[in-house]
Amino acid sequence: MKIVDDEIKAIIAETLAEQHRIQQESIDAIVAKVVASVLTSLGIEDDDRKELRADFQHLRRWRRSVEQAQSYTFKAVIAVVATGLMGAIWLGVKVALGK
Structure with a gap:
């Protein structure tokens, strides 16, 4: 059972890390779009x-x-x-x- 528990914990940790990376990429993309939009609204291309x-x-x-x-x-x-x-x-x- 110990091996199964460790494998489950590793899978969960890997899944959470991947989910966090995806969320971070999404946040970065949103922030980049907002900054570009604000700069464009100020007349800065x-x-x-x-x-x-x-x-x-x-x-x-x-x-x-x-x-x-x-x-x-x-x-x-x-x-x-x-x-x-x-x-x-x-x-x-x-x-x-x-x-």
């Missing part, structure tokens, strides 16, 4: 994928350059303010010592 990828890469580079420019601008403003304060302090000390 399958042939446009390379161009769309290039557009997104360009936008990413543009965003990074803008973020970098903002960082440099912030640092420049801090430097100007610090220099102005140091100049004002120096002028105050010079005037105070000159009297």
Whole structure:
């Protein structure tokens, strides 16, 4: 009986695995159709994928350059303010010592 039970368990496991694989393939096909449908409704055809990828890469580079420019601008403003304060302090000390 032990051999029969093991064979039955193996058959059931194999059947369940095959059923799971079939369901997964079906789900993958449905998802692919939905994504294609959504992209098509947005005006993006399958042939446009390379161009769309290039557009997104360009936008990413543009965003990074803008973020970098903002960082440099912030640092420049801090430097100007610090220099102005140091100049004002120096002028105050010079005037105070000159009297």
